[in-house]
Amino acid sequence: MFQLAEFQLKAIGSLMESLNESNKEVIFKSPTGSGKTIILTHFMDECGKGHFGNVFIWLTPGKGDLEEQSKAKMDKYIHNSSTKLLSDVMTDGFEENDACFINWEKLTKKGNNALKESEKLNFQEHIINAHNKGLEFIIIVDESHQNDTVRASDIIELFKPKKIIRTSATPKNYANATLIEVPEEDVIAEGLIKKMLVINEGFGQAIEVESPISYLLDRALDKQNELKLAYEERKSIANPLIVVQLPNNSDVMQDEVERYLATKDVTYENGLLAVWLSDKKQNLEEIEELNATPIVIIIKQAIATGWDCPRAQILVKLRENTGETFEIQTIGRIRRMPELKHYENDLLDSCYLYTFDEKFTEGVKLHLGKGALEAIKLFLKKEHREITLTSEQKSVIGLSKDATLSLKTMVLYYEKEYGTSTRTVENETRMKTKGYIFSDKVVKKTFTGEVHTLTMQEFENLKSVDMVEPLNTHRHGREYHNRVSTLGVKLSLPYEQMNTIIRRLFDKNVRYDQKVLRLDTREVYAFVINNFNKLKEDFRLAMSSPTYQTILPLPVIAKKEFRIPQEFLFTYNAKNRVQREYESNVYKGYLSSAEVRSDSEKSFEKYCNESDNIDWIYKNGDKGNEYLSIVYQDNSGTHRSFYPDYILSKGGQIWIIETKGGFNRSGASEDIDKFSPKKFEVLKRYLNKYNLKGGFVRKDKSNNELFICMNNYNDDISSDEWQLLEDVL
Known part of the structure; x- marks a missing residue:
């Protein structure tokens, strides 16, 4: 049975609540790869259970058959749902709880024969008949940014809708609209999209190249091979795909790409190269399959809406001289996880962009923020390779949630x-x-x-x-x-x-x-x-x-030896003017510009590097079997993994530290984690069990000092439970 993710259930709940709000328009912003269609089809189903007299009109963009794809998804996930295409509406009209999937083009485009003038009148009559029966329309505008036109607006007005839900990964601002947003971090946490977009890995500060095309393609092919081997180690059949995006009007560049790939034995003839252009399509059959043969596909700026190929993991964006608008959909193509889960491995859980196009890079960073960073591989210093701790992991035979x-x-x-x-x-x-x-x-x-x-x-x-x-x-x-x-x-x-x-x-x-x-x-x-x-x-x-909290049965925990990973992909902000190396870090070359880091984490890393008491420090990962984790349960018995932020040594004694949001200048807490008290008790249990030291560290912004809590958790900075960090560590 299909299981909705927690963020998807939450989004459905927010959409349900929006029906009772006064705003006519709802903007539903959801990242590419978050299962937007699944969320909306379940929302329509839930709505039908408790609201009377609604008809849903789902308007899809593009020349393709996206309306048929969306209808097929609803038929698959919602059994006994009343779904219709435009042809069904023309025959049978509208009934209560119908979900009608209609392509904009068939209603709006001049010269389109899908609806002749007489049929358009007939279509309007079906709408009038529905209103006369007391039915009301809820309109869902899929990929709304692509259909923001007067003609499209006129079509919506035909229905006199009581609610308009506009969906997009990149919505434009609408005044007086209810905004429902699916946080990207929630989608990442569920393993549906990749943790990080790595830009130009290992390029360094300055590089000289004879041919930008061959340089970028070499990097991409090397990365594809590295990824393929890593998948094979995990017994996965996934064959990672490189997407080469050409500028529009670039036949010469296309020819150069094809000729260079041929020298690497990547050709149309052997099936390793595919192309999807308006005037040329080759080797596209089943290219979305996990183990499909092509390892490179050539596209231009615009690729068909709805194209879904989760094994796409590397983008080579070739530069042109004209100003091209940044399209987040292109990045969305390489962000899905091929098997809808993370592999607990930074290499496989990231996607990769190779480009010399600075405008495009800036557009990516502006849109993804801390989710798009430069990266370099760092290696563990020899003296730290024998450090071991016990990591707790959720057992596969743990309790199911009931x-x-x-x-x-x-x-x-x-x-x-x-x-x-x-x-x-x-x-x-x-x-x-x-x-x-x-x-x-x-x-x-x-x-x-x-x-x-x-x-x-x-x-x-x-x-x-x-x-x-x-x-x-x-x-x-x-x-x-x-x-x-x-x-x-x-x-x-x-x-x-x-x-x-x-x-x-x-x-x-x-x-x-x-x-x-x-x-x-x-x-x-x-x-x-x-x-x-x-x-x-x-x-x-x-x-x-x-x-x-009731007395919960003890979680079924699997114990595993933890060692600090010998290498990892270090992401940092290359634009930061200060690039100081932190000598106390267990990795050689670890910089002060490390990202993604919270304010508390940055302050704590700086403190440790400047302290004479700290032997070494390691920044733990936040998800994955290769990192140190501790298992706990929430009040409904759901098993959760807690990954403390830092492991460090002071005078040979191991400490484990979790940093949290600080206290503002008036002393109010800025910690947004509702599980902090529970995590504190879990960390304390772990420290006592293994004879270690540690606690929670938070920053007091009224004096810019770090404080540590080690015994009893308290959300009041003025409490005696919080001690000045420099007096303890």
């Missing part, structure tokens, strides 16, 4: 927050006093009163009125399913498991020893609908705070 632990956590939460017990009648009274609504009817709030000047004060003076309506199991049943589904999304639980939790906690007809309430089925429906926002907040608090 509703049981989430249920126990909620029982504990209600006990601590509301004082509940097994006396359910008493519990109802306690929960009423804290704002819960109990009724067998559905209560919705509206306001009454007069407003003259549209000031905030006048709006606040309006009286709240409860609209009470009898429970209708058909209509409100769908609303109940929708609410339960949305709560599940917040906890990363499927609908069935979330419904189990609700029923065991509150439904008298479902057996459970630690019931909070005993409501009949109709009352459960009303309870969830009436108290949806309160339930959402209570569930969120319960799952994230260590206060409500």
Whole structure:
């Protein structure tokens, strides 16, 4: 069964909530490779469970068959979904919960025969008929940046949509729109896209070349071979692909590329070279397959929207003299992971750009920020090769996530927050006093009163009125399913498991020893609908705070010897004016301009390099079997890996340090990690077990000093638990 990633569930939840907001337009920004189509198809399915009278219109760009691809994905992931193409609409019209996939070109392009004038009238009649039946349209504009035209706008207006969701990896600014953004780091953390784009690896500060084309292609072919061997070591059939992007109007350059590749035995004839140009297409059959033969494909600036080849990993961007606009889609082509997972190896978990085009490089850096950096390979100094520690890893036979632990956590939460017990009648009274609504009817709030000047004060003076309506199991049943589904999304639980939790906690007809309430089925429906926002907040608090942790079964941990990797790809900011070598680092050539680093990490590395007490320091990786990790569980029993930031030695004693966001000038915490207290306890357990030292280090911006906490975690910098780092380390 297909499993949605946590960030995908969260995005679906945000899209659901946007339906209740006043903004007509929603901008859905999601990185290439994040499963945007999967998110949106599941959103349409969830929406159909709890909202009445909607028709979804999915508008796709391009001359290709992207609408058919998108429809096929929805049919694959959402069984029994009502999907249609334009031809189906022309025959059958629109029905409730239809998901209609339509190509813009067929509606907007002059001279296009897909819809003759008479058919266009017929199409408009289908829209009018839908409105007459009380149906409303929700428009999804795929790759919206490609269809920002007056003609496209006119098409959207035909539908008189109640909501327009514009999707793009590079959306333009729209005023008065709700922005829903999938953070790139979340997609990387799930292993769907590569951790890093490495630019011009090993080029150094100045290089002289006879032929830029042969120089760049040599680097790319060497990297392709290195990657192929690394995949084979992991028993993977992935055959990494080089994408060579030519400037437009560059027949001479194309000829030079083809002739040079032929000297390396990469030709059309032996199948190793493919080409995708408007006037020439060769060796493209099944090129997206993981083990396809071609190792190089030649393209020009624009490549068909929707082309999806996850084994593409290297881009050679050849320079031209004219100003060419930077297209993030090109970089997106090489960012997907071939097998939708990281290999816990920096070489395979990165993608590579080789170019002398400075404008393009700057465009990449501007868009990807710290995700695009220069890199060089560094080697471990001999004296540090025998250092060993014990790394903990999640066992493959660990517990699977289920509703049981989430249920126990909620029982504990209600006990601590509301004082509940097994006396359910008493519990109802306690929960009423804290704002819960109990009724067998559905209560919705509206306001009454007069407003003259549209000031905030006048709006606040309006009286709240409860609209009470009898429970209708058909209509409100769908609303109940929708609410339960949305709560599940917040906890990363499927609908069935979330419904189990609700029923065991509150439904008298479902057996459970630690019931909070005993409501009949109709009352459960009303309870969830009436108290949806309160339930959402209570569930969120319960799952994230260590206060409500139940006794979890000990995680099944696999132990492994950890040694500092003998070599690694060092990424740094080549534009930084200060390129100081940190001598105390375990790697030769480690620079002060190391990236990606937080402010706390930069300050800590500088402190260690300047301290006479530190023998050596190692920056641990943040994901992968080759790095030091410690296993812990969240409140729902999900196993998580914690990778402490630094390992160092002081007078021969090993210390492990985690740096966190600091405290601002007024003392407020800037740490955004809600699991910090839990990670602190986990680190303390590990240090005690292996007789090591360490703690959490944070920066106090009011005095620009670093402080360390080693015994009991406290989020208040004025607490005695925080000691000045220089007094300890």
